[in-house]
Amino acid sequence: MSGLAAAIQLARGQPGLAADLRAEPSDVARSFVTVALASGPLVALRFMLWSAGEGVPSNAIHLLLHDLLVFAVSWLGFVVITHRLVDRLGRAALWPRFVILYNWCNVVANCLVLLGVIPELVGAPAVVGQVCQVVVAGWALWLSWYLIRLTLRAGPMLALYLVLVEQMIGISFTIAAATFAPK
Numbered sequence: 591m592s593g594l595a596a597a598i599q600l601a602r603g604q605p606g607l608a609a610d611l612r613a614e615p616s617d618v619a620r621s622f623v624t625v626a627l628a629s630g631p632l633v634a635l636r637f638m639l640w641s642a643g644e645g646v647p648s649n650a651i652h653l654l655l656h657d658l659l660v661f662a663v664s665w666l667g668f669v670v671i672t673h674r675l676v677d678r679l680g681r682a683a684l685w686p687r688f689v690i691l692y693n694w695c696n697v698v699a700n701c702l703v704l705l706g707v708i709p710e711l712v713g714a715p716a717v718v719g720q721v722c723q724v725v726v727a728g729w730a731l732w733l734s735w736y737l738i739r740l741t742l743r744a745g746p747m748l749a750l751y752l753v754l755v756e757q758m759i760g761i762s763f764t765i766a767a768a769t770f771a772p773k
Contacts, residue, residue: 597694613686631700688741699730
């Protein structure tokens, strides 16, 4: 799991293993197992929130599948868009390593988001929970920005642009899917 180790190092601001990561087409394909791995923290988060609230609803499976579908489509949408963008920017050769690390960094980022809600769920004052959530959300955004800067050799503004594109894809799919969300 060198991709996971590299992603953890990146989350700590250490680029060491990222440069040595193999980036063959087969490695890119294998890295998409992370979609399933990154879904685990999302499912755990949903159950934690249900447990802290009114309990697990009768249509929990339907709600989970809906959330996971939106998550996967948003993730893959960004991967497809970056594939096109980096080609136009003359950085197509850098994309395989980027996408492998992007996939693994999503696992790390989702674990961070899960950790961010724990203080509030275990009874910490609301302000402590909110600060934790803001900190881990900022950390996850920074991780995307740092990953883009490092792997695509992007300047700060291009990296910011791509992070905004990533977020807008996720927000757009979430809003569009809310129309069809089970009640």
